[in-house]
Amino acid sequence: MNSIEILEKLQAKNKNFRLPSGMKFSVEDKVLTIKMEEKGLTSNMQTDDSAFEGWAICLKTLLPEYIDMVKISGDILLSTARNKKEHYNRFIYRLKKFTEIYPWAYTDNYNEEIKNFGKHQLVINVPITDKNTDTEKKIFHKEAKIEKAYCDKYKSIYEAIDHQLPVHLFDKLVSKKENYSITPSSFLDIWSIYKNTLNIYELKTSTNKKVGIISELFFYVNVMVDLMSKNILIPKDSTHRSFENIYSMYKEGKCKNINGIFLTDKLHPMIESEKETLIKTINDGQWSSKIKVEFKHQKVLEYNCLQTSRQIKLLSEPIMEKAEANGPMIIKSNNKKYTIYPDYMLKPICSSVNLYSGIRDFAIEYFKDHDITWWGESGSMPSGHLVSSQIHCLNHLFALRKDDAAIKAIIEKATGLQIKQVIPSPLDKDGGYITFEFVCKNKKLLGEKHETRGAKCTSVDAFVLVETEKEKKILIPIEWKYTESYEKTPKKRARKESIERYVDLANLTSSNLKEWILDYEWDPLYEFARQELLMEQIIAKHPVCGFGYKKKPLEADDFIHIIVRPNDNAEIKKDIATFRETIVDKSKLIEVDPKEFLAPIDEKNLYPELITYLETRYWK
Numbered sequence: 001m002n003s004i005e006i007l008e009k010l011q012a013k014n015k016n017f018r019l020p021s022g023m024k025f026s027v028e029d030k031v032l033t034i035k036m037e038e039k040g041l042t043s044n045m046q047t048d049d050s051a052f053e054g055w056a057i058c059l060k061t062l063l064p065e066y067i068d069m070v071k072i073s074g075d076i077l078l079s080t081a082r083n084k085k086e087h088y089n090r091f092i093y094r095l096k097k098f099t100e101i102y103p104w105a106y107t108d109n110y111n112e113e114i115k116n117f118g119k120h121q122l123v124i125n126v127p128i129t130d131k132n133t134d135t136e137k138k139i140f141h142k143e144a145k146i147e148k149a150y151c152d153k154y155k156s157i158y159e160a161i162d163h164q165l166p167v168h169l170f171d172k173l174v175s176k177k178e179n180y181s182i183t184p185s186s187f188l189d190i191w192s193i194y195k196n197t198l199n200i201y202e203l204k205t206s207t208n209k210k211v212g213i214i215s216e217l218f219f220y221v222n223v224m225v226d227l228m229s230k231n232i233l234i235p236k237d238s239t240h241r242s243f244e245n246i247y248s249m250y251k252e253g254k255c256k257n258i259n260g261i262f263l264t265d266k267l268h269p270m271i272e273s274e275k276e277t278l279i280k281t282i283n284d285g286q287w288s289s290k291i292k293v294e295f296k297h298q299k300v301l302e303y304n305c306l307q308t309s310r311q312i313k314l315l316s317e318p319i320m321e322k323a324e325a326n327g328p329m330i331i332k333s334n335n336k337k338y339t340i341y342p343d344y345m346l347k348p349i350c351s352s353v354n355l356y357s358g359i360r361d362f363a364i365e366y367f368k369d370h371d372i373t374w375w376g377e378s379g380s381m382p383s384g385h386l387v388s389s390q391i392h393c394l395n396h397l398f399a400l401r402k403d404d405a406a407i408k409a410i411i412e413k414a415t416g417l418q419i420k421q422v423i424p425s426p427l428d429k430d431g432g433y434i435t436f437e438f439v440c441k442n443k444k445l446l447g448e449k450h451e452t453r454g455a456k457c458t459s460v461d462a463f464v465l466v467e468t469e470k471e472k473k474i475l476i477p478i479e480w481k482y483t484e485s486y487e488k489t490p491k492k493r494a495r496k497e498s499i500e501r502y503v504d505l506a507n508l509t510s511s512n513l514k515e516w517i518l519d520y521e522w523d524p525l526y527e528f529a530r531q532e533l534l535m536e537q538i539i540a541k542h543p544v545c546g547f548g549y550k551k552k553p554l555e556a557d558d559f560i561h562i563i564v565r566p567n568d569n570a571e572i573k574k575d576i577a578t579f580r581e582t583i584v585d586k587s588k589l590i591e592v593d594p595k596e597f598l599a600p601i602d603e604k605n606l607y608p609e610l611i612t613y614l615e616t617r618y619w620k
Contacts, residue, residue, distance in 0.1 A: 001027040001066065009063055016269055022049025025059070032059055032067045036074030041091050042084040045219060046212030050091070053098050053218050054211035056105060058270040061278045072099070072107045083184070090183040092117045093169070094215065097222040101285035120171045120182060122232040124223070126247075127166055127240035142205050142306070147190055149305035149344075150203070150263070154192070156331040156338045158199075160245035161192035167223055174235055188220045190263065193245050196256040200224055203263040206302055206570070211268045214282075217295070221260040225288050228255040257292045263300045265570060303569045304387065304483035308344045311386035311617075319616050321357075323350035327384045329376075346384030354382050354391050356613050359398040366398075370428060372437045373454035390454075392618070393461045393480035393564075394436065396594050399610050400601070401432040409600035411464055411476055414592050415560050423465040423473070426545040426554045427453075438463035438477065440545060440554065445537035446530070447501035458530040465556070475535050475559035479527065485571035486523045505533045512536065512583050519578065528563070528579045532588075535559035560588055567593040595619045 001009070003025045010017040019025060022043075024035035034056060040049035056070045072095055077088040096114045099105050107114070147163040155161050165188040170180045190201035202217040204210070226232040228250060237247040249255045271278055279295055287293040314320050327347040331338045346353065352360055364382065367374060375390040376383040382391060400406045404422040412419050425435040437454035438461075450456040462478040499521065506516035512532055513520075520529045537543075542553040565572045576591050583589060595614070602611050 006059070006063070009066065010059075010270075013062060014269060014273055020048035020055070023052070023055065025055075027063075027066055030066060030068040031071055032056070032069070033071045033073055036072065036091075038075050038077065038079075041075060041077055042079075042087040044087075044212075045090065045094065045215045046210055048210065048212065050087075051210070051212035051215035053094065054214035054268075054271075056098075057214055057278060057281055058211060058268075060104070061274050061281045062270060068104065070102075070105045072105065073109055076109065076113065082181070086181060086184045089117065090169075090219070093183065094219055094222075098218065101287060103286065122182065122226070123170050123172060123174055123235050124227065124232055125166050125168045125170065125174050125185075126234065126236060126238040127243050128238065129240055143189070143203055143208075145309040146205065146300060146302055146305040147203055149308045150190060150300060152308070152342050152344065153301070153305070155342075156340045158192040158194045160242045161190070162242040163190045164188075165191055165241065165243070165246075167220060169223070169232065191246070193249065196249075196254050197259060198224060198228070198246070198249065198255050198257070199259045199261055201261045201263040201298075203300060206265040208264075209266050209268045211270060213262060213264065213267070214271070217260045217262065221258060221293055224258055225291050225293065228253075228258070228291060229288060255291060257294070260293060260295045262295070262297045264297075265300060265302050267297070301483070301485040301571070303566065303571070304485055307387050307483050312343050314617060317616075319613065321353050323347075323353040325386075327351070329385070344386045346386065348381065348384065351381050351384035354384055354386065354388070356395045356399070356610065358610060358613075359394065363394050363398050366428075366430075366436070369430075370453060373452060375454070387483045389480050389482040389484060390461065392482040392594075393478075395617070396480075396564075396598060396614060397434055397462055397478075398436070399607060401434045401436075404433050406601050406606060407433050407464060408466070409604070410597055411466060413600045414562055414590055414597060415476070417466065417474065417560070418469040419466045420469045420471070421467050423467060425463075426465060426552075429547055433464065435463040437461065440534065440538055441541075441543040442534070445541060445543060446505070446534060458527075458534050460531055460534075465554075472558065473556040475538060475556045476562060477531050477535055477559065478562045478564060479531060481524070481563065481565040481569065481572045483569065484524065485569070486575065502530060502533060505537065508536075510536065510540070512585055512588055514582055514584060517582060519582065524572065524575050525579050525582075528561070528576075529582075532559075532561060532583070535561070558588075560590060563589070563591045564594050564597055565591060567596075 003019060006025050006027060007019050022037055022040050026033045034052050036052060043050040045051060052072055060067050060070060077084065092110065092113050095107060095110055096117060099107055151161050151163050166185065167188050168185040169183040171182055173180050188200065189203040192199045200221050202213055204213055223232060234247060234250055237244055275297060282295045315323060315325055324347045325343045325345060326341045327345040328339050329342055329345045331340055352364065355363055368380065374382055375388055376385060407422050408419050422433045424431045424433060427435050427438065437459050439451045439453050439457060439459045442448040442451035442457045446458055448457045453459060460477040461480040464476040466474050466476060468474060503516040505511060506513040513529055519525050538554055539556050542555050544551050545554045546552055563576055580586055580589055601607055
């Protein structure tokens with residue numbers, strides 16, 4: 001088979017599959033030959049024309065009936081130009097490691113080159129600058145922002161975590177003179193250490209979907225395997241970018257495992273189509289017996305990271321009023337509590353600046369008067385977490401709380417209802433039209449142990465009660481999401497006897513949930529399902545709500561569940577789509593972007609200062 005025939009076989013599986021033009025492919029007697037050309041030998045290893053490891057793994061996985069072995073063939077570099085020679089040297093190192101790891105991979109005409117490469121005594125450079133100095137210019141690029149934000153988010157979990165580790169191989173001496181430099185300078189995206197395990201991350205944004213992610217991760221993992229096996233030497237220690245942790249692991253021989261991790265939201269379609277089989281193909285190689293290598297596909301919280309970076313950058317702008325960051329934040333990990341001081345957390349004295357100035361004092365008073373708990377462990381003041389969804393919700397909606405006309409407009413647009421009137425809050429003392437952190441007789445209706453607004457029970461971020469032109473009362477629970485992305489880990493509170501209280505309610509024939517399913521034991525589906533059950537029980541039981549003489553049964557005929565989430569948060573959109581498939585009447589679930597949700601007041605030029613604030617802080 002030639003390249004065209006191979007492509008036909010691939011496109012029978014997926015018409016969008018393509019092969020790179022800078023390589024030649026052929027199959028004969030179940031041997032796939034990948035012929036390299038000079039362009040691929042002297043290019044960045046992630047490019048399509050250079051990433052032979054990625055194409056070999058993908059084609060062997062996708063066409064197992066045609067391919068048993070893979071042969072890497074091609075041109076021998078004749079150029080003596082330094083930049084070309086360094087890329088070529090790296091290609092030979094990669095090929096050497098690839099053919100050592102996989103018994104089904106071999107080369108015919110590069111064996112002498114591999115033998116000559118083995119004569120080098122490889123040493124690696126170390127960071128010589130402080131953590132962000134030489135990445136200062138890069139930090140505003142998308143991937144660099146995500147790298148930094150990812151490290152900040154997870155630094156409490158690992159013994160060490162950092163990004164942009166220099167990986168430049170030399171012969172005997174770290175020197176930029178031509179006789180010593182072996183490979184081009186490159187940087188390992190992210191690394192972390194936990195209990196004698198070194199994790200190596202190759203990060204890509206959702207728009208960077210190349211097969212080369214495999215080749216890059218292979219290179220960095222192999223360098224680290226050789227490093228920890230002392231086949232590559234570290235000439236000296238460094239206190240920059242947490243490198244002393246890697247040096248200690250190297251010096252003392254403490255590294256027992258190395259994990260290679262694809263850190264991305266979206267993979268190349270060839271990888272994605274057979275991801276589990278492909279990962280097995282990768283892991284079935286003869287990796288070092290001393291160091292176990294595991295490749296995992298792990299999603300990066302791209303929207304979270306980018307929004308966090310955005311909010312940190314805004315701290316220097318007038319909108320955040322010179323608020324100071326690096327406030328305390330308590331993190332739970334492995335049943336222990338840690339206090340960290342991240343740059344996305346305002347100092348307690350500045351935490352109120354997290355709220356829009358036009359609502360700041362009123363929102364704080366509202367929470368105090370109604371015994372509502374602020375998110376996190378922020379006490380009687382708002383959370384200083386710059387991407388808190390509670391703060392995000394309040395900044396969007398609190399200014400409208402007593403404007404029934406504005407609320408009517410946004411709810412009508414979102415739901416399609418024809419609303420006769422917006423009914424005052426059944427819980428609040430002051431007659432507003434939006435209830436924040438709504439709960440309602442949770443002990444009686446859901447069998448929960450608590451009914452504290454904002455904590456320890458089923459609550460809804462915002463709640464509106466309307467009467468339609470057909471004189472039907474409709475409950476409008478509004479769940480608000482911002483940067484959330486959830487690991488599929490069961491909540492302790494959602495196990496065994498704890499969920500039994502919900503199972504019977506979900507299994508009622510009147511419930512909009514088809515039944516209580518396993519997926520409901522993970523957030524955010526756990527939240528969505530309980531919110532629907534609470535609305536259903538309110539409609540069925542008419543609980544008495546209110547204060548003093550204002551107490552009266554909360555009567556309603558139906559509900560519409562609104563989930564507000566940014567269009568760019570791909571992960572939460574997937575979770576909502578999953579939940580939608582588990583409910584009977586899908587028209588009862590509405591999802592909308594926050595900017596689109598408030599579009600009716602923007603179009604009427606209402607609240608221009610609020611809209612400017614939201615545009616500047618969140619929407620641009």
